Amino acid sequence: MYTVNLKQTLIPYGQAVEELKLKFKALRQSFIANEEYSPIEFVTGRVKKVASIIDKAKRKNIPFDKIEELIEDIAGIRIMCQFEEDINTVISLIKQRHKKDLFVIKERDYITNMKPSGYKSYHIIIRYPIQTPQGEKQILAEIQIRTLAMNFWATIEHSLRYKYKQNMPADIQNRLNKAAMAAYKLDEEMAQIREEVLKSQKGFVEEATVIGDIFNNIQNLADKHTAENMNGIYETFWKLWEENDINKLKEFDKNLLHSLSEK
Structure with missing residues (x-):
């Protein structure tokens, strides 16, 4: 009850x-x-x-x-x-x-x-x-x-503790202790490269934002131009994409915005 x-x-x-x-x-x-x-x-x-x-x-x-x-x-x-x-x-x-x-x-x-x-x-x-x-x-x-x-x-340890209740075999516990130290070392290593990781992540977010803006602006231009007129824009974009230069992509995006403002 x-x-x-x-x-x-x-x-x-x-x-x-x-x-x-x-x-x-x-x-x-x-x-x-x-x-x-x-x-x-x-x-x-x-x-x-x-x-x-x-x-x-x-x-x-x-x-x-x-x-x-x-x-x-x-x-x-x-x-x-x-x-x-x-x-x-x-x-x-x-x-x-x-x-x-x-x-x-x-x-x-x-x-x-x-x-x-x-x-x-x-x-x-x-x-x-x-x-x-x-x-x-x-x-x-x-x-x-x-x-x-x-x-x-902790997830692995919890599963094993659930299986063995209060009778965790000594060899399993020893291995868990070693694994805990390995996890601790991993966090230490990650702390050492934290700034580099954050820079990489920031760059990825920035690039994704610029690419998203470019696609949106290209779509808006495509609504006002013929496919033939858009060929040059597409070719320029794919060239810049392959170069992977964020500053050139930003400049390209500005030019697209300028083209949109003229219409």
Whole structure:
């Protein structure tokens, strides 16, 4: 009977996960729309399964009527970053929302204080208001922030821990520890080339924007010219495309805009 009631209880938690995912995905898109580097690479979320909630309640001796109060990760979202340095930026972005659309309750830094298993991540527990047919409901949710390398390791570790429960074989644990150090080294190496990566990404975004503008302007010109008149424009564009010179492409785009303004 209680399991059925718990399923009903979880409905607003699903709503919270979807709303939080949408907000942080929109934040990522706002960076991209402004042609800025986004510290958020992607966002996922989930609601803990009933069996997992009951299992955790039993392990921690949490009464069923205290589950919503004492289990803080029933609703959870995960924000992945390219670089470890981005994690602090995301933490700051979350704290800026404190008392606006969420409330930061506590933080757990498993990056500075890595778990013995090798687990690294930054956790923020928030209280999040949900509007339900019965009125506003304040629920607890967990936001995990980690790099792609940290997430890869944690996903594998979670699957193995689920398989072996509390009886992880020593050789598997040793390999996991080595893999954790490899993930740590990867993040270190990525930090060393961060500026080069960011320059490359910025250049790609800039080129994509210019190419998009050129195609749009060519299409507008094509609506006003015959195909024969457009042949020279097409040939010039493909030549510049092959040269891959962003400055020449920008100049070509300006000329297209000038041609459009004359019509």
